[in-house]
Amino acid sequence: MANKKKNNYVSKDKKEINEKNTSSKNIILSIKNASYRYSDAEDDDYALRDVSFDFESGKMYAIRGRSGTGKTTLLSLISGLERCTEGEIIFDGKSLKDMNLDKYRNSDIGIVFQSYNLLPFMTASENIILSMDVNGSKIKNKKEKAIELMEKVGLKETYADRKVLRLSGGEQQRVAIARSLSYNPKMIIADEPTGNLDKQTETEILDIFKKLAHEENKCVIIVTHSGNVCDTVDVIYDLKKFKEESSK
Ligand SMILES: Nc1ncnc2c1ncn2[C@@H]1O[C@H](COP(=O)(O)OP(=O)(O)OP(=O)(O)O)[C@@H](O)[C@H]1O
Numbered sequence: 666m667a668n669k670k671k672n673n674y675v676s677k678d679k680k681e682i683n684e685k686n687t688s689s690k691n692i693i694l695s696i697k698n699a700s701y702r703y704s705d706a707e708d709d710d711y712a713l714r715d716v717s718f719d720f721e722s723g724k725m726y727a728i729r730g731r732s733g734t735g736k737t738t739l740l741s742l743i744s745g746l747e748r749c750t751e752g753e754i755i756f757d758g759k760s761l762k763d764m765n766l767d768k769y770r771n772s773d774i775g776i777v778f779q780s781y782n783l784l785p786f787m788t789a790s791e792n793i794i795l796s797m798d799v800n801g802s803k804i805k806n807k808k809e810k811a812i813e814l815m816e817k818v819g820l821k822e823t824y825a826d827r828k829v830l831r832l833s834g835g836e837q838q839r840v841a842i843a844r845s846l847s848y849n850p851k852m853i854i855a856d857e858p859t860g861n862l863d864k865q866t867e868t869e870i871l872d873i874f875k876k877l878a879h880e881e882n883k884c885v886i887i888v889t890h891s892g893n894v895c896d897t898v899d900v901i902y903d904l905k906k907f908k909e910e911s912s913k
C-alpha cells in the first residue's frame with residue numbers, strides 16, 4: 666500500500682465550553698476516516714486524507730482551508746456525488762454505502778452554490794417548483810408553497826413571477842436557498858454561498874442559514890474563505906494539507 670500521508674484537521678467548537686452535557690449530541694452526519702483519490706491521481710496523491718468530522722442537527726458549521734485542501738471534494742462526498750475511496754460517511758445512522766444516493770440527494774440534503782445555479786429565463790417561483798417536480802413532491806399547491814418558502818428567506822410575493830435574470834445576486838441566492846428547502850431536507854450544504862456578495866448581503870444570507878439551524882433544527886454546512894462566515898457559525902473545521910503542516 667502507498668505510503669500514508671495524513672492530513673491534519675482541527676475542530677473549533679465555539680460553544681463547547683458552554684455546553685454542560687456533551688453526551689446528548691444529536692449527530693446527523695458522521696465522516697469516519699474518509700479519504701478520496703481522483704481516478705487520474707498518482708497512487709498516494711489524495712485530494713482528501715483520513716478526515717473524521719461529526720455534524721449535529723441544529724448547528725451551523727464552516728469548513729475552511731486554503732485552495733486545494735479538498736473542501737469541494739468533501740462536499741461531493743457529503744452530498745453523495747462521489748463515494749469515499751476509503752472510510753465511510755454515516756447519515757442518520759446509516760452508511761451512504763448502503764443508501765440509494767439519488768434518493769438521498771433528492772430528499773435529505775439541500776445544496777446551495779456560489780453561483781446560485783438557477784435557470785435565468787424562468788421565474789423565481791418556477792425555479793422552486795421545478796425542484797419540487799424533480800423531487801417528486803406531492804404538494805397540491807406548489808406555487809403557494811414556493812411563495813411561502815420565498816417569504817421565509819425574505820423575498821416578498823411580488824418576486825415570485827419575476828424572471829431570475831432580473832434579480833440581484835443576493836435575491837438570487839435567497840431563491841436558491843428557498844429552492845434547497847423545497848423538500849424540507851435535514852441538512853443544507855453550501856459551497857462559498859456568499860462568495861459573490863457584498864458584506865451586508867452576506868450577513869443577511871448568513872442570518873437565514875442561522876435561523877434554519879437554530880430555529881428549524883437543520884444542520885447547515887458552509888465551505889468558505891470568509892471571516893464573516895466563520896464568526897457566525899457554531900463550529901469551524903479546518904482542512905489542512907499534510908505538506909502545509911509539516912513544513913511549519
Ligand atoms: N476532477 C478532479 N480530478 C483530479 N483531481 C482533482 C479533481 N478535482 C479536484 N482535484 C484535486 O483535488 C484537490 C482538492 O481539490 P478541491 O477542489 O476539493 O479543493 P478546494 O479546497 O475546494 O479548493 P478551492 O478553495 O480552490 O475551491 C486538488 O489538488 C485538486 O487539484
Ligand SMILES: [Mg+2]
Binds near residue numbers: 736737738
Ligand atoms: Mg472548492
